Amino acid sequence: MVQNQYHQPVMANEVVDLMRPVSPRLMVDATYGGGGHTRALLKAFPELEIVAIDQDPDAIAQGPAAATVRLVQANFASIDQIATEICGEVAADGSPTSCIDGFLFDIGVSSHQLDEPERGFSYRRRGPIDMRMDRDAELGADTIVNEWPVDDIADILWRYGEERLARRIARAIVAARPILDTAQLAETVADAVPAAVRRRKHPAKKVFQAIRIAVNNELGSLELGLEAAIRWTRPGGRVLVISYHSLEDRIVKRRFAAGTSGCECPPDFPVCNCGRVADLRLPVRKPIRPSEAEIAANPRARSALLRVVEKVGS
Ligand SMILES: C[S@@+](CC[C@H](N)C(=O)[O-])C[C@H]1O[C@@H](n2cnc3c(N)ncnc32)[C@H](O)[C@@H]1O
Structure with missing residues (x-):
């Protein structure tokens, strides 16, 4: 396998195999990153045109993976506008x-974003406390860490990091202000937790994840993007999502389940009166995980889960 310095695509073969029954001619790669999935899809389907979205200017600056790729720098939450234009054409x-x-969402951060210290995503590297995927966005992690009230910080650590010591860590962050860089933030978190917790895994991992999710409104964008993708997929087309933690996967799983079950009336209603009909089906019921060989070659693939739905109707 050729190693991509920017980002190694996860489950690229599985993505291609799930799109084979569709024989796609027009797809949206909603998370272009290093373009790895886009390249794999183009290789498998030579007729394919791809509209590739990323909100990070670094991803867009690499240029399109081929002449049949159109790059759009945007948040995938705005798929409605992008798709209106494409389908109008x-x-x-x-x-x-x-x-x-078909739509592909490979959500979260790229290796490039994690590995570049000045992007501020990594608790292992010293850099500015930033974590914005879209560098024009107003809210950076520095504002959260150095300005937000303790209750608001505790709230995001709890909700987006599922961090049981959220309040204790939030108090330590506020007490240590000003926190000047990611290394100081990681140390502040490590000092705030009991030694037994420190020994298990780096305590800053969940804290950085939570702050990153808040800075980029990741879960809100996923809900909007997924809804729009389902709307703009033609009958017989597919939406594929690769997620990396349970908060993301829960959103995907619930939306797919709602689309496949149809009626949403309470179970004690004698007849359905919500009028909702199933508009999705699951070609593969269980989420797909990377093989042991892929995890060995690319440990960042370990937590990945791939889900797929197909649009039904005529
Ligand atoms: C895991 S990487 C994708 C890697 C890509 N599939 C590849 O093979 O190289 C995620 C990418 O999605 C982008 N991203 C995440 N959330 C986004 C959003 N809401 N809108 C647009 N791009 C987003 C990130 O900037 C990042 O470049």
Whole structure:
């Protein structure tokens, strides 16, 4: 396997195999990153055109992976606008209807973002406390760490990091202000937790994850992006999502389950009156995980889960 310095794509073969029954001609790669999945898809489907989205200018600056790739620097929460334009171009009369054969979301951060100290994503490297994927965004991690009230910090550590010591760590962060860089933040967190916790794994891991999710509104964007992707997928097309932690996977699993079950009335209603019909089916019921060989070659793949749904209807 050729190693990509920017980012090694996760479960690229599995992604390609899940798209084979669709024979896609037009796809959206909602998280272009290093373009690894885009390249794998183009190799498997030579006729394919891809609209590739990323909110990080570093990803876009690498340039398109091929002439049939159109790059868009945007948050995938705005898929509605992007797809309206694409499907309007495809429709002969300019009136857009769902026209996309497949969407791929490979969410979270790229290796490039984690490995570049000045992006501030890593608790292992000294850098500014930033963590913005979109460098034009107003909220950076520094504001949260050095300005937010203790209750708000504790709240995000609890909600987005599932950190049991959220309040204790939040108090330590506020007491240590000003916190000047990621190394000082990681040390502050490590000093705030009991030694037994420190020995298990780096205590700053969940804290950095929580702050990053808040800075980039990751879960809110996922909900919006997923909803829009399902709307713009043509019948028979597929939406694929690779997630890396339970908070992300829960959103995907619930949305897919709602789309496959149809009626959402309470179980004691004698007849359905919500009028909702199933618009999705699960071609593969269980989430797909990377092979042991892939995890050995790319340890960052370890926590990945790949889910897929197919749009039904005519
Ligand atoms: C795990 S990487 C994707 C790697 C890519 N699949 C590859 O093979 O190289 C995630 C990428 O998605 C981007 N991203 C994450 N959330 C986003 C969002 N809401 N909108 C647009 N891009 C997003 C990040 O900037 C990052 O470059």
